[in-house]
Amino acid sequence: MTAPVAAPAASSTRAISRPTAPASGSAPLAATRPDTAPVRRRSSVPTRLRAATTVVVALVAGLLAALVVGVAAARDNLHTIGGRTAPQAATAADLYYALADMDAQVANVLLIGHDEQIGNKQSALRQLRQDRAAVTAALQTLLDRGLDTAGEDTARTLLADLATYDALTAQARYADDQVLERPVARPPANATSFYLSATALMHQDLLPAADRLGRTAEAGLAGSADDGRSTARVAALAVVAFGAAAVLALLVVQVRITGRFRRVFSPFLVAATVLVAVLTGLGSSLLLDHGDRVRDAKAEAFDPFAALARTRAVASDANADESRYLMLPDRAGYYRAQFAEKAAQLVPMSTEPGLAQRLAAFRRDDEALVAAVNSGRRDTAVGMATNVGRGNLAFEFYDYQSVLDSTAQTHHDDFTDRIDAGRDALAGWRWAPPLVLGVGVLLVLAGVRPRLREYR
Structure with a gap:
């Protein structure tokens, strides 16, 4: 009996599997992926470095724009203050004083009359002409420099009222000149009437x-x-904000370059960082200083000038009340009360060195003038009020006004000096920011370029 034949081994009848080529368009084998990762990382490093550099340059450009715009605005602000608004305010103060003093000089002319031995009528007439010219010049300057609609209407109304005032005072003087023989401080009734209308127009309008x-x-x-x-x-x-952001971005670039490339800090980037930081500090300090400078110039220099300019007008009107008191005895009580009120206003306005004692001397001589009138020495009182001689009321008033003028001018000069100093502080900043930050950008590029070159 024959033995059964053994079945063939399974392995002999199966096809031996072989790797097949990937079909067209199929994904690459996973075995090839590890070879591409370093390439991608290498290509992303310069991209990130370029992006960081672009951010730094953009922030530096923002810093430059902030400085240029801020300095230009500060320069324009000084031009507006020094060339328009402050001169307008000073001119308006001069106008107010010239009007008040003009009315005082008309009163002095009528008070003196025709007796040159008692008072200096020619001096009063000369000052009257100067005041009238100052009024015209001030109004013309205000209109030329530009007023708003309400201001223009006020100025034109003032011009019309001024023409009426001129006519009234001219009639008062003409009526007085027609009476050659009249007592001192006693102008004719029609001259007094014209003057009362004129001074009412002055004070009311x-x-x-x-x-x-x-x-x-x-x-x-x-x-x-x-x-x-x-x-x-x-x-x-x-x-x-821009400066701090630029400095921070520069520091980040420095740190990343140091960690990525195993380098010490780039001297170019260090220099750029220092330039940006210094310019940021100086620029912000300059702009803050400008704001404080303008505030202090107005508060510490112009405001005292304006207050003293108003004080001059009040003092001149108070002095005119003395002339009106002598010239209009039927209104003596009213003008004494007016003088007392204005003299009281002058006390807190006369705290500057030299003013308080001169105001005290002026008020002391005013009491002597009233005493002379009460004792029947009216001619003497008129001479005291109008003759600028040492020891007279007119001299003490002139002395007080002179110190007022010089003190006011000192404050005005101080204001002008402060504005000029502000302009000088801004002078170099027209070209400094573009130059310094341009150098800073070049330094940034010089610091980054060697690292980018390593990837070529």
């Missing part, structure tokens, strides 16, 4: 209109100063 122009001009100056300070602070904040 002309001086209030000039006061409105002055206060509007001072408000314009205050607005310019506030706007300049606010704009400077916003610009300084923008400078700090």
